[in-house]
Amino acid sequence: MNTHTTVVATYASHTDAEAAVNELHTSEFPMNTLSIVGRDYQTDEHVLGYYTTGDRMKYWGGLGAFWGGIWGMIFGSGLFFIPGVGPLLVGGPLVGWIIAALESAIVVGGLSAVGAGLYSQAIPKDSVLKYETDIKSGKYVLIAHGTSEEAERARDILSTTNHESLDLHQVSQKQKEPSLVHA
Numbered sequence: 001m002n003t004h005t006t007v008v009a010t011y012a013s014h015t016d017a018e019a020a021v022n023e024l025h026t027s028e029f030p031m032n033t034l035s036i037v038g039r040d041y042q043t044d045e046h047v048l049g050y051y052t053t054g055d056r057m058k059y060w061g062g063l064g065a066f067w068g069g070i071w072g073m074i075f076g077s078g079l080f081f082i083p084g085v086g087p088l089l090v091g092g093p094l095v096g097w098i099i100a101a102l103e104s105a106i107v108v109g110g111l112s113a114v115g116a117g118l119y120s121q122a123i124p125k126d127s128v129l130k131y132e133t134d135i136k137s138g139k140y141v142l143i144a145h146g147t148s149e150e151a152e153r154a155r156d157i158l159s160t161t162n163h164e165s166l167d168l169h170q171v172s173q174k175q176k177e178p179s180l181v182h183a
Contacts, residue, residue: 004145
């Protein structure tokens with residue numbers, strides 16, 4: 001039976017999220033399976049920027065050093081303005097999941113485009129709503145997905161970090177709804 005598994009960890013600060021990404025990177029976890037999303041709180045009057053150079057994204061702003069370090073390790077990046085949430089910076093495969101949800105108009109009732117992207121990756125709607133609330137309140141959501149073995153390894157690594165929550169979600173091809181396996 002083929003199982004798709006996703007691990008989701010939330011962090012209260014960008015420093016905690018960055019430490020978690022660094023821990024995964026140091027442990028040689030496959031970074032192409034990792035996504036991160038967080039709000040961009042830019043309120044000062046300095047120049048803001050977001051652009052790509054080849055395969056690298058460049059960003060300046062209130063947390064430019066944080067996002068610059070993350071973009072160096074995670075593949076794919078995007079800046080989305082989500083009504084009711086504001087500007088979100090997203091890195092990793094979640095960018096494609098959001099775009100696919102928007103392009104196919106698969107926005108599940110009550111979920112934002114980010115939520116629809118998460119829901120499309122075997123995360124139950126109740127959990128997605130929790131993660132959307134976390135993002136709205138300024139937390140960072142880190143997602144690792146893959147086989148059961150890869151997800152278990154990510155959960156083991158992330159369990160040593162300063163996370164607020166750590167969840168494992170699984171769905172088999174025979175299941176219609178994803179399920180939460182408490183971490």
